[in-house]
Amino acid sequence: MTALTLYTNPMSRGRIARWMLEEIGEPYEAQLLVYGTTMKAPDYLAINPMGKVPALRHHGRIVTECAAICTYLADAFPDAGMMPTDHAAFYRWMFFGAGPVEQAVTNTALGFVVPPERQRTAGYGSLEDVVATLEHRLTEAPYFAGDRFSAVDVYLGSQIGWGLRFGTLPDRPAFREYWTRIADRPAATRAQAADDALMEQKA
Structure with missing residues (x-):
């Protein structure tokens, strides 16, 4: 076994x-x-x-x-080698994926849109906030935890790849370029x- x-x-x-x-x-x-x-x-x-x-x-x-x-x-x-040396970036983006990204994408897909006056109550604010945050990070670094691929790219990268395929995330150039970098890894x-x-x- x-x-x-x-x-x-x-x-x-x-x-x-x-x-x-x-x-x-x-x-x-x-x-x-x-x-x-x-x-x-x-x-x-x-x-x-x-x-x-x-x-x-x-x-x-x-x-x-x-x-x-x-x-x-x-x-x-x-x-x-799937745990990067920058643990702060790793945990930040891993749990950003498990929290705000997961909640925002799921709620939007189910038709639950947070009214603007209640966005402070929702931990993710709005889908637009989440998308802008992801996009900004991917203009700073090639991978979420810095210069090399790590476990956070498996998790959060999968969400981006799914979002591009099924339309649950907007098709932004930064997302497309990032997904192209990781989608064909042998694993x-x-x-x-x-x-x-x-x-x-x-x-």
Whole structure:
């Protein structure tokens, strides 16, 4: 048995976690869970009571939430070089992705637009604020944590790539140029091929 097990579905954020696993280069097992059945079964609810994927098991420890999985793997496998030296930038942008970006994109996609007079109440303000902040960062540095690719680019970069593909983020030149830099990494290509193959199974 491998030390790492990913619980996933190819139509989920599990694609991000798999990309991260491919980046660290350690052997892992992927277990496919199906929405509404095995994802809500007692065995899996004992792992993640939310009944959602992805989840990661490593030597008996469980990590849920995609940003946490990426951060954990970067920290647990330092030789992979996925934790940058600038920890401040890493944590800032990782959790900007897990907080403001995730909230703003999801709310907008669902039709929930924060009225201008209530934007101080929402942690992200507005989608426009989030987009401007991302765009500004990508004019400062080629990657979110500085001059080299790291785990934050797997997580936040995946969100940008998804946003460009499905229109949940505006198609800005800075986003397009950034996504072009990271989309064809060998680990990303391997992860995509593995998840595309899973799409042929009942998911």
